[in-house]
């Protein structure tokens with residue numbers, strides 16, 4: 001079994017205000033980032049013990065970066081060397097410090113090929129991480145494996161522990177705020193499949209990129225899935241037989257959400273409309289949408305070319 005964190009490790013972590021040991025081989029360092037409100041920080045997770053990675057180096061603030069580097073140096077002295085900077089996906093509030101820390105700490109950047117593609121010309125990805133790849137190791141030889149979980153972003157990765165059921169979840173779920181599926185980056189069908197895939201692991205703890213850890217891991221994943229499908233059912237019910245602009249559906253689909261959030265809700269609504277189209281339940285023409293008339297029309301391939 002995994003041994004408890006040593007007093008020296010606890011002391012090092014305590015030096016950084018807000019940092020905490022959440023599980024063996026899992027340290028949470030929330031640092032300020034320009035993220036989606038109400039969240040104001042991104043968790044910089046230090047994952048692994050014998051061989052560790054820093055997940056989502058993101059803070060743009062030099063003082064916060066200095067504090068983080070101080071902790072990493074202390075961990076190195078205590079036998080936990082950081083072997084790389086792992087990006088769960090390409091969004092700014094997950095990668096903002098990657099270039100600086102790569103240079104400063106002489107560490108490789110690790111990410112999925114689809115993330116590398118999105119970051120091309122901005123942040124070099126030194127090591128491409130594929131589904132099923134082990135990226136970190138704990139003191140007892142147990143490991144952390146990257147799982148490709150697209151939906152929020154095409155190259156999204158989570159890290160699953162080989163024994164404890166802990167999953168470092170990136171933006172698959174949030175401990176604070178919500179997860180936006182924006183069709184510019186994301187795909188609802190993939191997101192729902194990723195929720196199902198991670199739920200099938202029967203995780204015991206989710207360590208999200210924003211907010212505190214989630215202990216009812218299976219319940220949270222089921223709730224996220226149910227919530228999305230309920231929202232989609234409302235959108236499908238609101239979709240008229242005549243062509244309509246997507247924002248005209250907002251009052252019916254997102255009437256329970258503050259109008260201030262409707263510009264963001266519209267992105268999510270579009271992701272649901274795309275999903276409804278993939279299921280043959282909605283049709284689009286020049287940015288306007290209507291309900292698919294029936295199974296015959298939905299099955300007509302020309303309808304999809306329109």
Ligand SMILES: [Zn+2]
Pocket residue numbers: 089091094152153171
């Ligand atoms: Zn994101």
